[in-house]
Amino acid sequence: MKKLIQIYTGGVSGRNISIQQIQQKLDSLESNRADGIIVGWSLEQQIYKWLRTYTKDRGIELYLWFQVLAEFKSLGDFEDVRTLNGKTLRSAAFDGDEEFSFYCPSNPNTYKSLIEIFERHFSDIGFDGVLLDRIRFPSLAVDRNALFSCTCPFCMEKLAKRGVGRKDIEEAYRKIKQDAEKGAIFCIKEYKNGKYTFYSREVEEYLNVRTGLITDIVKSLADYFREKGMKVGLDLFAPFLSIFVGQDYTELSRSADFMKPMLYRHTYTPAGMQYELDGMAGEMAGSMKQIIGMEDGRLTDFMEKELEAVIKLSDCEIYAGMEVHTAKDLPLVRPQSVKEGTKLIEKMRCAGRVASWNILEASKENLLAFMEGVIV
Secondary structure, X not given: OXXXXXXXXXXXXXXXXXXXXXXXXXXXXXXXXOXXXXXXXXXXXXXXXXXXXXXXXXXXXXXXXXEOOOOOHHHOOOOEOEOOOOOEOOOOEEXXXXXXXXXXXXXXXXXXXXXXXXHHHOOOOOOOEEEEEOOOOOOOOOOHHHHHOOOOHHHHHHHHHOOOOHHHXXXXXXXXXXXXXXXXXXXXXXXXXXXXXXXXXXXXXXXXXXXXXXXXXXXXXXXXXXXOOOEEEEEEEOHHHHXXXXXXXXXXXXOOOEEEEEOEXXXXXXXXXXXXXXXXXXXXHHHXXXXXXXXXXXXXXXXXXXXXXXXXXXXXXXXXXXXXXXXXXXOOOOHHHHHHHHHHHHHOOOOEEEEEOOHHHOOHHHHXXXXXOOOO
């Protein structure tokens, strides 16, 4: 099983991370070396160049952690996603410099700007691959209007070609609002094997068709990087969340060498399963848990069910993402929890696992628990 680790160097402006800091952390893992390092996404060239030499000397793959639909707004020609009423969604920041202001996936300038950013800032490093992150619409945990974005002319044109017009979207919105007034949630009928069925045809068609807008830009970027001889990994929400942010596991997997489902059990932060569920469902979180089978205090069991769904839905290798640390002031991720996660991932016979999301913030004990794994 491959073991990959992630290093976060900060947003565009960087965090003044020193090469010595990174080297000390990597040296602590020297006896149980990673197969790959995923690093990004500041513009500090010296870190990437040093890591390129370090990884080549040791036969380790180096991946660029590349943000797609957020984080790079100041560097290119990007348009905000638009809600049904034409307004932009409120932005959000996390951990100081992670910026959750999403932009439109369908505007041609988005793809063009992303390619220009890669060419200008990252193409000379010689990365073996990329991990494409933020390949989604904004989460409902950031803004309740996120489910009905983006409705700019470019997105609406694409939706219409796939059979969903503005009246269909407005009807889906009405049905969900009507459902909420009855104490129900999102018109969900059933959740099984990573897929939902809905009581409302309009809701089901809109959510399924909307995923195509994300699939389109991911495919275009994947084709671009593969033409350069680079591998492509994808960072995805857990399956029970994926359709609500426009991610279709099966379709996306066809553009990837591997996918990394973010199956974060403990951290109450963006992409954390409990965090996102509470943010999207609000007062109806209890009902949502019943629908998806997330029992309180049994998130490892739920992780297993979600991972099983990922494997069934996907046509590429799965490198399961698991947190080895969390944000400051939150309860610590313990070594025993890391061991439980690695044991489960090995039991499910995934192709790999990824230490998320920043080994520079993780304890030595947690990293060793992640690297050593468990004999099943």
